Amino acid sequence: MINVGIVGASGYMGGEVLRVLMDHPQVDIAWATSRAGGRIEEYHPNLYDSGIELIHPERATPCDVVFLALPTAASIRESARFLAMGAKVIDLGSAFRLRDRATWERVYGQTHGQWRLAEQAVYGINELHRADVENASLIANPGCFSSAVILALAPLMAKNLVDTERLVVTGISGTAGVGTELSRAAHHPEIGNNLLPYNVVGHRHSVEMEQELSLLAGQAVSVHFTPVYAPIVRGILAVCHVFPLKSTDRDDLLGRYRAYYQDAPFVKVYDLPKEVNAAWQYKPYPWVSSVVGTNYCFIGLDYDAERGRISVLSVLDSVGKGGAQVGIENMNLMCGLERSTGLQRRGLHP
Known part of the structure; x- marks a missing residue:
């Protein structure tokens, strides 16, 4: 089983990661964080009675894979922290998406404090970069x-x-x-x-x-x-x-x-x-x-x-294939699983 942590689980993207991973046959959810803490249903009523209690990020322990659903500056900081623990990291934000530093700093209006990680990150459209995704330790999830x-x-x-x-x-x-x-x-x-x-x-x-x-x-x-x-x-x-x-x-x-x-x-x-x-x-x-x-x-x-x-x-879906769920698809590839594991649900109609 893959032990997975979610940093920033109170937002829509982090909540979608949790929702889908709860049914993933190869995943154990190690922890999920929010700076305010509390029960998950306080933020995501659809996850009522799931038994998930959000912890402060500082209490997060090492695990196999970490999803980051954070503002850009926080993602840069937390990526370095969890990579140092030996985790594979999937950043659902914009911290590592661009290849040119000057362009990134102009577009996002800030100095990038870990550009060596941006150079290491793989852009997470796996239809174009599958081999690189499979061998990556840091994924830059694409924008929706x-x-x-x-x-x-x-x-x-x-x-x-x-x-x-x-x-x-x-x-x-x-x-x-x-x-x-x-x-x-x-x-x-x-x-x-x-x-x-x-x-x-x-x-x-x-x-x-x-x-x-x-x-x-x-x-x-x-x-x-x-x-x-x-x-x-x-x-x-x-x-x-x-x-x-x-x-x-x-x-x-x-x-x-x-x-x-x-x-x-x-x-x-x-x-x-x-x-x-x-x-x-x-x-x-x-x-x-x-x-x-x-x-x-x-x-x-x-x-x-x-x-x-x-x-x-x-x-x-902007938080599905355009966000959290493609992050899970990338996790599957990074961990040697069939890419569709836990992701084969179809949409509702009507």
């Missing part, structure tokens, strides 16, 4: 928007099929991404009948997207990204418009995506056929509700021959 967009565009970037200067993306997210701290934008009377664009220039996840897609393309790429909060709780829809270097069609693109992700059990190429003569064409495209509560990413696409445009639609 980043996961949706990178998975959506990776097959096109890897084969240099599109104009890399014109990657146009709108990301629509549920409010769980805001976290547990109160915010006017996520307050129900404000968001409940609203769509809220934010950080339309310079969103931090844009840099992650460009970093990983540039590696795939072998050249610099530009992602023109606009994030929007919507009145749902969990889930992300990334709507990606890209422009092919030569004419193609939907069937060819679907075949390329199926081949690229043939060994990726949690990325499903959504290839339902179009309805002939349908006035309202929606069945070929994935729905956010299909993946809520899961570790799946569904990817659908279409081709506009008249305008020379590929549209790629990617959906995932």
Whole structure:
């Protein structure tokens, strides 16, 4: 059995790690922390009667794997502490996601106190970096928007099929991404009948997207990204418009995506056929509700021959495949388990 600790279990991301690991057949939960302490149901009512008592972080003991669900500066500090204890560390935040120090410090507005760890960390999209994840001691979990967009565009970037200067993306997210701290934008009377664009220039996840897609393309790429909060709780829809270097069609693109992700059990190429003569064409495209509560990413696409445009639609759960659950998938790989262990639940419908 793998002994696992969760630092920062009172937030949404830490709570999701706990919820999923409670049913993991190869995991014992050693401890979970919160600076305020208390019973877990005080923070996560869905975990009522689980018997989990949150402890202060200073009481955390050595274990095999530690998940960090913390603010950035605290993650940097705690990563060094638990690595020194011999644990494998999965950081669910942004402390180690970028490869260039100057870029990281500019984007996050602080000095990085453990850059040697950032150089050691593996970026946790295992569909792209599986071998490195398997051998890692420190994982930088990707951002939620980043996961949706990178998975959506990776097959096109890897084969240099599109104009890399014109990657146009709108990301629509549920409010769980805001976290547990109160915010006017996520307050129900404000968001409940609203769509809220934010950080339309310079969103931090844009840099992650460009970093990983540039590696795939072998050249610099530009992602023109606009994030929007919507009145749902969990889930992300990334709507990606890209422009092919030569004419193609939907069937060819679907075949390329199926081949690229043939060994990726949690990325499903959504290839339902179009309805002939349908006035309202929606069945070929994935729905956010299909993946809520899961570790799946569904990817659908279409081709506009008249305008020379590929549209790629990617959906995932912002705290599932976009957060806590992909962290557990990475833990499985790091510990020599089948990657899908404890993660095969499907979404609810309706």
